[in-house]
Amino acid sequence: MANLASDPSRSPLGGGSKGRFKSELSKRYRIDSLFSAAAWTAVTLLVLVLALLIGDVLVDGAARLSWDFLTSFPSRKAEEAGLLSALVGTIWVMVIVAVVSFPLGVGAGIYLEEFAEDSWFARAIEININNLAGVPSIIYGLLGLQVFVRWMEPITGGRSILSGALTLALLILPVVIVATRESLRAVPDSLRQAGFALGATRWQVVCNQVLPLALPGILTGTILALSRAIGETAPLITIGALTFISFLPEDLQSPFTVLPIQVFNWISRPQEAFHTNSAAGIIVLLGVLLLMNSSAVLLRNYLQKRH
Amino acid sequence: MDEQMEAVLRAEQVSVSYSGSTAVKNVYLNIPRNRVVAFIGPSGCGKSTILRCFNRMNDLVAGAKMDGRITFNDVDIYDSSVDPVDLRRQVVMVFQKPNPFPKSIYENIAFGARINGYQGDMDELVERSLQQAAIWDEVKDKLKDSGLALSGGQQQRLCIARAIAIQPEVILMDEPCSALDPISTLxxxxxIKKLIENYTIVIVTHNMQQASRVSDYTAFFNAKATETGGKMGYLVEYDRTENIFHNPQQQATQEYVSGRFG
Structure with missing residues (x-):
């Protein structure tokens, strides 16, 4: 191939520059390699930055990681402080966010994609949802403060796990809805037609044929959205999540804190030792994130294999 | 046309438009029971559109509108008392491109029966349907395999098996062989010739030899250009297949079946 590319006029096939064609193979291959080099550089840069970040955090915080660190409550003394309450808070919040946002988001996505007629109303909702996906998270915090913390206080108990989780669920709903719609749209229409032509109702077609195919994509989108939620700090601070919690939540109405808030709290203290705690906290947060993502990948692969 | 033949489906003055532009106009047509009727004609003549009116698949197309009357066993299928879901169980459809569900062969057959509330023995129904569709011997040892693992021709026969599993009266086929090789087509x-003992079949085809080989009656549709630059289809001639091919009454039919256009 190489000599073919370097000298097209001497192509063994003799078609090099016949008639009005100028094959210019070497030039075309040069563009190929240019582009693949550019793509490679982009990937390398990203990986490098990520490696630097993780490396920096590991150097600062790895030594601080211990079982005690995971199982202790925060403390005024940096070497005794741990992030048990934040870790448990994050798990509570993420579970509730998933439980609330998955059915709501997927349901809304299915409705908009499979059931709604193409009307001005449906289009208005669509535009709104797409816009909501771009609203800064602190705005959701303000909304959560008014609606969940104040108006719904009898149910949520004010500045509680439930208020925080509902706020974050609201924040990621647009992303889940958009991901659901994209996945549904990727299912070939011929399958819906096949279902209808056998006398299936719309829900039978969606439930039996469309949804199983779209589920891996929906799960991927939901996990990406949850990954965003797990790192959110601003809206939770807005609704008043505490930074110093020395007890475990008892129910959904308990006050709470989460990992990013704990990290933020430690890093903003003057003592060096707390900064080390902060780095260790970041490692734990990344670990939880990784665990969540990999279990989603496993689940998706399992679902895909069934078809 | 023999008028004594009992018509299962009857189209009277049927016109269909998509978003206001007429696709096919003023079609009168009777589909006799236990016969094969072929729809032939150039692209854009509305033959598939008419086919899709028979089981109201056009209802699913945004902007589609039908005028006129279509009856199935003398019941107006566009009457408000008729549920299209119920209609499609009795007037099923097989598509141009084989579209088995991405599930096992067994599940492909069982799906339609299950959603329609089949009470009998599912294993037996699956076997009988696959046998009727002449594909049982090829798949009987791999019923748990994916329907997508079959060849194109096998997939299409699986789709036919899936259709007859719900025991319909009419099978609508929209160019069922256009994606198949000649042997699979055969x-x-x-x-189709075997199924005709129990079912009525309407088949749209671009292949005139196919129409002459399998059908008892043939409807020739043609299209004319409209002022707006679109095409409008209409029924030119409908008769026994041998008449359409050997003794057509219309010159357009004569020219089409002899291959002078289309």
Whole structure:
């Protein structure tokens, strides 16, 4: 191939520059390699930055990681402080966010994609949802403060796990809805037609044929959205999540804190030792994130294999 | 046309438009029971559109509108008392491109029966349907395999098996062989001739030899250009297949079947 590319006029096939064609193979291959080099550089840069970040955090915080660190409550003394309450808070919040946002988001996505007629109303909702996906998270915090913390206080108990989780669920709903719609749209229409032509109702077609195919994509989108939620700090601070919690939540109405808030709290203290705690906290947060993502990948692969 | 023949489906003055532009106009047509009727004609003549009116698949197309009357066993299928879901169980459809569900062969057959509340023995129904569709011997040892693992021709016969599993009266086929090789096509055609003992079949085809081989009656549709630059289809001639091919009454039919256009 190489000599073919370097000298097209001497192509063994003799078609090099016949008639009005100028094959210019070497030039075309040069563009190929240019582009693949550019793509490679982009990937390398990203990986490098990520490696630097993780490396920096590991150097600062790895030594601080211990079982005690995971199982202790925060403390005024940096070497005794741990992030048990934040870790448990994050798990509570993420579970509730998933439980609330998955059915709501997927349901809304299915409705908009499979059931709604193409009307001005449906289009208005669509535009709104797409816009909501771009609203800064602190705005959701303000909304959560008014609606969940104040108006719904009898149910949520004010500045509680439930208020925080509902706020974050609201924040990621647009992303889940958009991901659901994209996945549904990727299912070939011929399958819906096949279902209808056998006398299936719309829900039978969606439930039996469309949804199983779209589920891996929906799960991927939901996990990406949850990954965003797990790192959110601003809206939770807005609704008043505490930074110093020395007890475990008892129910959904308990006050709470989460990992990013704990990290933020430690890093903003003057003592060096707390900064080390902060780095260790970041490692734990990344670990939880990784665990969540990999279990989603496993689940998706399992679902895909069934078809 | 023999008028004594009992018509299962009857189209009277049927016109269909998509978003206001007429696709096919003023079609009168009777589909006799236990016969094969072929729809032939150039692209854009509305033959598939008419086919899709018979089981109201056009209802699912945004902007589609039908005028006129279509009856199935003398019941107006566009009457408000008729549920299209119920209609499609009795007037099923097989599509141009084989579209088995991405599930096992067994599940492909069982799906339609299950959603329609089939009470009998599912294993037996699956076997009988696959046998009727002349594909049982090829798949009986791999019922748990994906329907997508079959060849194109086998997939299409699986789709036919899936259709007859719900025991319909009419099978609508929209160019069922256009994505198949000649040998697979032949097998599907043999199958059609066999199915006719129990079912009524309407088949849209671009292949005139196929129409002459499998059908008892042939409807020739043609299209004319409209002022707006679109095409409008209409029924030119409908008669026994041998008449359409050997003794057509219209010159357009004569020219089409002899291959002078289309």
């Amino acid at each position: 097998r599907v055609e043999e199958l």
